[in-house]
Amino acid sequence: MGQAESPQTNLLQGTLDLLVLKSLSTGELHGLGVSRRIEQITGETFQVKPGSLFPALHRMEESGSLKSFWGESENNRRAKFYRLTKAGERRLGVEAEEWGKIVAAMTSALSSI
């Protein structure tokens, strides 16, 4: 009973990072907050399960794109918050640009005869 590896999840892993970075671009959030924000900004298209989200958050923190700290949530609950680092901001910019190029290329390819 291991983790089911569906092709969907794999595709998402690269884009998941990008979504996380984007969702934190407006400010710091805790884990649930990131999840809700991604839902929001993708218009409910992507719902990220904790089993994918938390590993991504920790991984990006370890590679230096995010930084975590303990704080209080709206209801005064103690939670772990994440925010972008300088490196994270740079990475967001670079990857967003890459993504734009990919989208343009794919659009062009699919609309040609």
Place this chain on the structure above:
Amino acid sequence: MSIWSRSESLLRNLFRRNKVERHLDDELQAYVALMMDEKMARGVSEEEARREALVELGGVTQVKQAVRESWVGSNLESVGQDIRFGWRMLKRSPSFTLASVISLGLGIGATTASFSAVYSLLIRPLAYPDAQRLVWISNLWPKIHMDTVLSPDFVEARSQSRSFEQLSAYTVGDDNLTDAGEPVRVSCVWVTANFLPMLGAVPQLGRLFTESEDKPGGPPFVLISDRLWRHQFNANPAIINTSITLDGGKQTVIGILPPHFRFPDLQLEPDVYGPQRVDLDASISISKRLTNLNVIGLLNAGVGAPEALAEMRTFYASRKASYAPGFQNLMQGQQTRVDGLQGHLTGEDRKPLLILMGAVALVLLIACANVANLQLARAGMRRREISVRGALGASRTRLIRQFLAESLLLAMIAASLGFAIAWGVTAVIQRTQLPEAASINVYTQGVPLLRLPFGKLSLAIGVDGWVLAFTLGLALLTTFLFGLLPAWRGTRPNLARFLTGPAQRVTSGREQKVLRRILLVAEVALGVALLACAGQLTRSFLHVLQADPGFDAANALTGVTLLSGPKYQAGETKNSFAEQLVSRLEGLPGTRSAAISSILPLDPYDARSAFMMEGAPKPPMGMRPSVPVISVTPGYFRAAGTPLLEGRTFNSEDSSNMGVVAVVNRAFAARYLHEEAIGKRFDLNSWEGDPRPVTVVGVAVDTRHGGTEQAPEPEVYFPMAQFPQAAMRIIVRGDGAVALSSQAMRNAVTATDKEQPLFDVQTMEARAQASLGQRRLTTLLLLLFSILAVLLAAVGVYGVFSYTVAQRAHEIAIRLALGSARARVLRLVVAEAVWLVAAGGVIGLAGAFFLSKLLRNMLVGVSTHDAVSLCVAWLVMTAVGTLLQVSSRTWWRS
């Protein structure tokens, strides 16, 4: 930046693990709490909210595990985890672990030990340049027991041959070195000028002698070994161009050989190298003085040994025509050989070694199969645990990796044990030598040099870097061999089945069952066969020990001195030395009798002579029977403890003026003299002069010469007064009250002639022991090997039995619950294994018949169908097998 932060994380993950885990836990708890808040805000009850939140989370443990795996260093850490876990698991089932470790350890140890022997003896190249082109050329003359190349043939071959870039030759001998401290006996070789350069020997001081110096009548130059230089001359470099006295003659030292140079002969490490001075006349006749040469050749590039052999054969065929007629008779049955030098040095040892290697590899495979069985049994019992872990989120890869880690741990422990075993066996091989082997006074022609089972090369059998690498490689290989199958099978995806309860009747696949049965039967058969053979060899050994050697080894001290040099050219000088020495020796305290002989009991013969019985038709020269001859002083038979069956020993009247008398042994009397031996006459032949008539005056008991196992040959003893010898082998018999002292013997020799060295002093008992060395070692090794096989078979039985029990645990439990008597159930389960052991026993006996045919040469006085050994072997095996099953803890635990 990223690297810095990663390293930081790595360190934190490794060293602040608790804190990190707690934070993760807190983080996830917070997540759940926040989610609950969301739901409760929408009006969901707290309980419902919690349930929903947990479902959405997807399982706390899974999420945690996913996060852990994303951490830097998780791989490293999980490997560490696996190993720790494996260690705990191994400790938890000590009987399995012990059985596996012993099984594997023995397999790896045996394989490593035989590998290091094979490597040193067969694979490691000789330390000479172009060693693969060096060959040993020999010419076997069966009629006169010679195995060398005659000097005129050598000269002719050297000028004619096209296959060889170089041909070089040497002869061996020994001389007394005097005038340099205490007199010593040194082993010398006389080599052609190209010998040392061909072997790449570069002197550390001085130079080699040249071709032009290597002629008859050339200057008396010699080279000495590094060892002699250090031992006798204190490594004084001024020795170059000074002279030393060898056998009374002065030789000038012109060079010193380097310390690492090894002479290409197993029996020899000479200390003096002199020029061979081959006579360049290539003609052959009976009257000419010929030298028997040992020849080593360097093949031309691109020429193989078979090609060179063909050329040598043609060469000898054409030479035969130019031999004198008498010679041609002697050449009957002559065989030429060209062997690679490495192969020649290891000689007949090659085949048994390869067989040994094959057998040991088989043993290792069996050991791995054993351990695989054991592990399968264990995996069966841990099924539930594995299922639960799988349910908790462990991937199949991770589970397999864990099993492999455990197997690797097991293999490493076993490899250490195996390495220790191999080291021990190697040490035993190296140590079976006499303590004097390292000293410089020991080397003579008749006595085997370093008395190790494989000669000088035994020193090369060591546990070195290659062997270590080999052991580790084996460990890894065996890990995969025995670890992979259980790991793979034990973590099959359909684990849900095993979680749901006991209703499953689990049977293993058909082929697996058959395979296991075959394995068990094979192991038992192997154990029985080997044990039976070992039993036969042991009985042979005991038989040899008990056989009457024809002399009394107790209370006798022996020593050797060799007369040489111009002082002792004449026979009378040798005789007077002998007489004086004997009377001095007899005067020593505690001596009952003393004597000198040309060879002692157990020595190989050093002289033979052709003879004819009186009145018998005279066959031509090359066709006459020959017999070994021994020269002795009158007191010999008493000193050696060889009783006379008839007649008398020699006395002072048997001097060179009177007719020649002889004492023959019983074998001679039986074969040639038939009835009355005393007074019979026969004619002794020599190359020069007329036959000499000999009168038999006594018959002695048969004595063993040439080793304890050789059957006694007909021998003739002559009085030393009539046949003076240069070889003086002393034997002194004590009365048992006072110990004989070697120093006293030495003093007696020095008092007779202060320049004569005494060497090779040891008790007769020690010599008898040494001659048994080879047989003893072989028997011991085979015995050890069979014990190994029995142990492995025992583990195999245990393993198979445990597996069966594990498989049928439920069935057994049900039977017991339903009221079956315990004994009945026991019988049911045990029946299969007992049957297999019996089958294995029968096959093993058949195998033993076959194996003992192979051993036929080694069995002395024991038939190949030795019932005693076979029965004992079978009983032992069956007893072991049964005992194990009955006492198996697995059974009781179930």
